[in-house]
Amino acid sequence: MSIVDVDRAAFELRHGREVEIDGQIIIHPEFLTEKIWQNLATQNLKLLVTPLRAKAIFNQEFTASVEIKLSDLSLQDVVLLVAGHSNANPKYLENATEQNTTALKLARIAELLPCAIILENSEDAYKISAADIMSYKEDENNSLFLAAETPLKLADAKKAYIKAFRPKSGNSEHLAIIIGDISENPLMRIHSSCYTGDLLGSLACDCGDQLRECIKLMDKQGGGIILYLLQEGRGIGLINKLRAYQLQKSGMDTVEANEFLGFDDEERGFESAANMLKILGITSVQIVTNNPKKAQDIENLGIKVTNRVPLLVSHEHNEQYLQVKSAKSGHIID
Template identity: 50%
Template structure:
């Protein structure tokens, strides 16, 4: 069932920059105003958005400081981000980077959850123990950002059924869903397994 979304977002600024490993991929970073939340989400545009095919590649990536910046061995977030940047550098696309750390619970709470995971809990159990639901993230702003870009039909890069369901409910059509690779490391097998068994992510280890 679609949710009513009064899109008030518009582009605030767009700046050319190079991104990715070695900063070799030309792109633009866009800020927005009029989003539903006060979070400072951004879009990274690979190739001119006005020259996109009718259904651009889109990745909705929630911020993960430990994985994206410090390449933590506990998750696969940084590797998924790098995989997306490489793919979009070759094919074009829109990367929506959402500032909702730790599935929406914030950085400090996520670190508390890490401590619980070290004691044997999985990522969902740890969040629940701290008094949070499985996933506090909302993808309403992502849909609003796409509409501000004039994009309503996309190829979504994700393994996560929650993103698929919500982005469609907010009025974005999916022509295709493209999974990311399984980025297995020494310390993230339990994390990935929990995403598969509990979060129903489409991954094969």
């Protein structure tokens, strides 16, 4: 099954092992040790990075993935290069091959930095096809099914019900939190998981505040649905989000930090949200969001949006964060 095969390939990559994609062999640099590096020393190694990561390294624009030659570099040089702090000046080549595109996509699926080291040979790499990697998200979203459901007592809602959805691969579980009673055209919010905001109450974003205020709004209006999607940090994963937070301490904003790491500003997809609504028999919604693009995205996926309901929670700590959302991501915060 292709979904399971890709999950296994991502597992191998996350555990420092080699993966072969249609003949191209990769390993992720995050897990390199001196011993592994010495064993690879006889090979002509290249570091594969996204155009945005290459821009951060070489301070120039790129339009395709970039292969950086690692000849004569030490492991420490490579570690610094991956982190964007190297003084080395290696040779590089833009190379937009299907294998490179899928290698970077697999790193994203594994929630690693979007980069990889290309090897010349391997004796025991896990083999996977580029086609399976490229269709992974679509296959995963299309295989969602209702796995569990139960009533749930919430502090801010008189009546709530939770439904858990899971793809056949067993990963990326998503929740539908149903507040009150659902109409034919209910209030609906797509809320991407935010460990720091939702659970810890971080003041750096508006996520946790929006989640709680949305529950209150839906309870007051009689009902609604919150689709809680497991896609942390705009889809880059928790560890990478924390790395982006650290970069923001040096003066970068949210978008700049994500792009410095090699990610696009927006790595999320909302296909799973649309599929969950369809499974629940909902074809029309009033979307609770400050982001008009999210409303358009969900309409493009076959769900009619009759109204956009704003939900702004601002304070002195997240003011700059909201301004960046407005200026660079199109959010309406007035």
